[in-house]
Amino acid sequence: MPANAVIVDDILAQAYPDARCELDFSSPFELLVATVLSAQTTDVRVNQVTPELFARFAGPKEMAAAKRSELEEILRPLGFFRAKTTSLLGLSVALVEGFAGEVPANLADLVSLPGVGRKTANVVLGNAFGVPGITVDTHVGRLSRRLGYTAETDPLKVERDLMALLPEERWTDACHRLIFHGRRCCTARRPACEACPVAQLCPRVGV
Template sequence: MTSPSRRRPAARLPGGATKRAPLVLAALRRLYPDARTELQFRDPFELLVATVLSAQATDVSVNAATPALFAAYPDAAAMSLAEPEDIEPYIRSIGLYRAKAKNLATLARQLMERHGGEVPNDFDAVVALAGAGRKTANVVLSNAYGRPAIAVDTHVGRLSRRLGLSAQTDPNRVEADLMRLFPEEDWIFLHHALILHGRRVCLARRPLCGQCALAEFCPRIGVEPR
């Protein structure tokens, strides 16, 4: 199904973005050849729950909490019987845990009522679930079902602007720009590699430009000179 951002009028890409994109992709391939999500999961349901929990939280904190959560609620059927206050103790270490517990309880019931307890392989159906959104749907569809998608989180957005691949601040428009610049078969790898580079090198406050393999062609847009 065609996703909303793919129907928007295309915005103008930053100068040099088309020539820079293959350089970025090649460098990321060398740096992170096995890039994948760092969220730990065994099936689409666990990935969906972990991704909902990861909003405004680190993957490390999510991975620390989910083993006990999934032991108690291994599938949508089990979680659909829980109340938010039953879920809260398992995710108390994660930011916004009360709101997330409420979303998970509702999400599990929605999966049972709408999809027979299974996570749908459909963009709009995932977006419609409680606590999910465009980024969540792209993470789940790409990692659980192998569907080409670019999940734009804070790292992907920040690096896209610094590298001159997009001038947009809205994640949906950043996603649209990246889809124009990179082949569809590279979308899944691309967003995972950008996330890893954002966590390890192109940090939000103090990017390690002197250690960056992309420095020779990076315009460093918005980066304070040091």
């Protein structure tokens, strides 16, 4: 029997009142870049790199004109730094040439940018523009299956299932709460079921 998503979200809201995007940013562009960089690494590590990155390349225009070698040197600690450099250069050029240097506030335009998929687009929409969206990262996908919200593994299908279970105004914050819970309690290797605030609602407690 799947857990009631709204009740679970209410409980997690009490357990994690400070749940939020853990990437540091001060503009939609900074969040877009940080989210692209967060692939295959941690938010903590991204936050260690972005202060220097944004001090040297404050916006799309500056980053589009950056030398590849300069970007690669800054991004090297993140891993996959060459591919990430390519993405940052590509999306910066696309923003300058196609959007007058402004980050678009809609899904279709965001996913048209190099290196930007639905997950990244929904992070930016929800946290920089206040547009509700479901962000299916590894934690959200894993906990959604554990709680019985979905049996799907494809992120788009998981996203659609969660959209059907939660009111739209909860989408962004509910994902933050699932991510916090997945990092702090319901971990992949050893979920702390004995300390879980939603254990009584979880169909897979102890599994």
